[in-house]
Amino acid sequence: MSQPSFTCPHCKSHAIAVKSRPMGILMKETTYRCKNLECGHVFVCTVEVSRTLSPSGMPDPDIHIPLSQHMRPSQKLAAS
Ligand SMILES: [Zn+2]
Incomplete structure:
Protein backbone atom coordinates (compact mmCIF):
# COMPACT_ATOMS: atom_id res chain seq x y z
CA MET A 1 0.00 0.00 0.00
CA SER A 50 -9.20 21.00 3.02
CA ARG A 51 -8.43 23.70 0.43
CA THR A 52 -7.41 24.32 -3.17
CA LEU A 53 -3.92 25.65 -3.93
CA SER A 54 -4.21 25.45 -7.72
CA PRO A 55 -7.59 24.96 -9.46
CA SER A 56 -8.39 21.78 -11.38
CA GLY A 57 -8.35 21.85 -15.16
CA MET A 58 -11.29 19.39 -15.05
CA PRO A 59 -13.52 20.78 -12.26
CA ASP A 60 -16.44 18.66 -11.06
CA PRO A 61 -19.40 21.04 -10.48
CA ASP A 62 -20.54 18.89 -7.52
CA ILE A 63 -17.23 19.33 -5.67
CA HIS A 64 -16.86 22.43 -3.51
CA ILE A 65 -13.45 22.91 -1.87
CA PRO A 66 -12.51 26.22 -0.20
CA LEU A 67 -9.84 28.24 -1.98
CA SER A 68 -6.55 28.82 -0.18
CA GLN A 69 -5.72 32.38 0.85
CA HIS A 70 -2.33 31.74 -0.81
CA MET A 71 -3.83 31.52 -4.31
CA ARG A 72 -3.02 34.35 -6.71
CA PRO A 73 -6.05 36.59 -7.58
CA SER A 74 -6.00 35.33 -11.21
CA GLN A 75 -6.20 31.70 -9.97
CA LYS A 76 -9.17 32.58 -7.72
CA LEU A 77 -11.05 34.09 -10.70
CA ALA A 78 -10.36 30.97 -12.79
CA ALA A 79 -11.64 28.70 -10.00
CA SER A 80 -14.90 30.58 -9.41
ZN1 LIG B 1 5.00 3.57 18.77
Whole structure:
Protein backbone atom coordinates (compact mmCIF):
# COMPACT_ATOMS: atom_id res chain seq x y z
CA MET A 1 0.00 0.00 0.00
CA SER A 2 1.50 3.33 -1.01
CA GLN A 3 0.41 5.49 1.90
CA PRO A 4 2.57 8.20 3.42
CA SER A 5 4.29 7.15 6.60
CA PHE A 6 3.22 8.62 9.91
CA THR A 7 5.05 9.10 13.19
CA CYS A 8 3.73 7.16 16.18
CA PRO A 9 2.46 9.77 18.66
CA HIS A 10 3.71 7.67 21.62
CA CYS A 11 7.21 6.41 20.81
CA LYS A 12 7.95 8.65 17.75
CA SER A 13 8.90 5.63 15.58
CA HIS A 14 7.64 5.22 12.01
CA ALA A 15 4.16 3.77 11.66
CA ILE A 16 2.99 2.04 8.48
CA ALA A 17 -0.45 2.13 6.89
CA VAL A 18 -2.21 -1.22 7.19
CA LYS A 19 -5.74 -0.34 6.05
CA SER A 20 -7.51 2.56 4.36
CA ARG A 21 -11.13 3.21 3.57
CA PRO A 22 -12.88 6.11 1.83
CA MET A 23 -15.25 8.25 3.91
CA GLY A 24 -16.70 10.03 0.87
CA ILE A 25 -14.99 11.73 -2.07
CA LEU A 26 -13.12 14.29 0.09
CA MET A 27 -12.09 12.17 3.09
CA LYS A 28 -10.52 8.83 4.00
CA GLU A 29 -9.53 7.00 7.14
CA THR A 30 -6.22 5.17 7.37
CA THR A 31 -5.19 2.70 10.09
CA TYR A 32 -1.50 2.80 11.06
CA ARG A 33 0.59 0.31 13.04
CA CYS A 34 3.75 1.44 14.82
CA LYS A 35 6.82 -0.48 13.59
CA ASN A 36 8.39 -0.43 17.07
CA LEU A 37 7.54 -3.92 18.43
CA GLU A 38 7.88 -2.73 22.04
CA CYS A 39 5.24 -0.06 21.40
CA GLY A 40 2.74 -1.77 19.09
CA HIS A 41 0.40 1.22 18.93
CA VAL A 42 -2.36 0.93 16.29
CA PHE A 43 -4.23 4.13 15.48
CA VAL A 44 -6.54 5.72 12.90
CA CYS A 45 -5.85 8.96 11.01
CA THR A 46 -8.36 10.95 8.99
CA VAL A 47 -7.22 12.65 5.79
CA GLU A 48 -9.47 15.34 4.34
CA VAL A 49 -9.17 17.60 1.31
CA SER A 50 -9.20 21.00 3.02
CA ARG A 51 -8.43 23.70 0.43
CA THR A 52 -7.41 24.32 -3.17
CA LEU A 53 -3.92 25.65 -3.93
CA SER A 54 -4.21 25.45 -7.72
CA PRO A 55 -7.59 24.96 -9.46
CA SER A 56 -8.39 21.78 -11.38
CA GLY A 57 -8.35 21.85 -15.16
CA MET A 58 -11.29 19.39 -15.05
CA PRO A 59 -13.52 20.78 -12.26
CA ASP A 60 -16.44 18.66 -11.06
CA PRO A 61 -19.40 21.04 -10.48
CA ASP A 62 -20.54 18.89 -7.52
CA ILE A 63 -17.23 19.33 -5.67
CA HIS A 64 -16.86 22.43 -3.51
CA ILE A 65 -13.45 22.91 -1.87
CA PRO A 66 -12.51 26.22 -0.20
CA LEU A 67 -9.84 28.24 -1.98
CA SER A 68 -6.55 28.82 -0.18
CA GLN A 69 -5.72 32.38 0.85
CA HIS A 70 -2.33 31.74 -0.81
CA MET A 71 -3.83 31.52 -4.31
CA ARG A 72 -3.02 34.35 -6.71
CA PRO A 73 -6.05 36.59 -7.58
CA SER A 74 -6.00 35.33 -11.21
CA GLN A 75 -6.20 31.70 -9.97
CA LYS A 76 -9.17 32.58 -7.72
CA LEU A 77 -11.05 34.09 -10.70
CA ALA A 78 -10.36 30.97 -12.79
CA ALA A 79 -11.64 28.70 -10.00
CA SER A 80 -14.90 30.58 -9.41
ZN1 LIG B 1 5.00 3.57 18.77
